[in-house]
Amino acid sequence: MASELHETIFIAKKERHKNLFLNYRNLNHFPVEMLKDxxxxxxERLYMKRNSLTMLPDNLAQKLPNLIELYLHSNNIVIIPEAIGNLARLQSLDLSSNALQLLCPEVGRLRSLRHLRLSNNQLKSLPPEIGNLQVLETLDVSMNQLASLPDRLHRCSSLQHLSADHNLLSRVPRHLCYLARLTQLSMAANRLTCLPLDLGGSRELQFVFVDNNLDLKGLPSYLYNKVIGCSGCGVSKRPRQQSQDEVLNEALSGLLAEVKMVASEADQVVPLEELAMRTLHRLYDRQRRQSTGHSALLTSGHVAKKKEKDFDCIFPDGKSPPAAPLPKSLLDLLQFPLGHCHRCTQAMFTVIYPKLFPMRHTALAGVHRRTTVSFVAYCCSSRCLRTFKLQG
Incomplete structure (x- = not known):
């Protein structure tokens, strides 16, 4: 076996192979022949599936500098070296079914990485540096021990597929709603109690898997007709028939802590704090657009005039307020509101007006009869609450 392995590597060197298959070789150590001279x-592509590797060499990037794909599925790797970040051309890294307990921050230096698969390991956290992977398209962290996902994950602007099934997640970072290219999100078999208000607002997001989240009783109405698999969610602990108010209260349990008030159709006056935040958000959004070179979209024709009128009541001279430093917590809130009205898209910060649509009223009725999950529309005012209708 050793001589056969030696010959395979010798031929690969001699003939300058771009692909090398070392699957099922019962390797305990990375072959030294690959690292000589x-x-x-x-x-470019190295496949080492189903071996017994426990670690990777520190000089991997130095000896294999042009690797594009590294396939290490089903080994016993506990930790990967910091030098992994030197694989500048690496586009696909598969470390599924290993014994990883920690993912080094240097993974964030793999700026060419498009596919990262880490399923079936022992990871309890992910480094925030993952947010530096701007071209990452696929992230699979299923079957780990993750209690949270990095808030900076929203910086992975190219992310299309995110799988985090079978973890210990109790919440989904609301920043994920800003992943404009995300098409599939899978978070089955976790401990989710609610989903971000905006989740599903993007046209690109088409499939959401949330099976077996026992405490998940209400889904944002944006997800209507986008949810695949609700069985095992919102399982009622009491067999008795619940009233509409009880169902709504359960659906709203676990809402974001920043939601200070759950209003109703009778509450027609939006609190002053909320109005101030919405006004500040519009100003912030206008300044942000101008600073990023998109102001031309707001300075032509009736669009510009409408925008000017929006601010005349606050700044009659038509000028924006002078730039002033704001606390980071406030800037984060302005950049990522708690949600947007499902009727008119108005940003919301502290107050929501919920409207419940029981499962039997949706297109999924009769498909997943075991679930008590309902859809909830989140509106910005009593007027939007009255006029909102679930499209389907």
Missing amino acids: QGLQFL
């Missing part, structure tokens, strides 16, 4: 400078 200049290494395998031409190698």
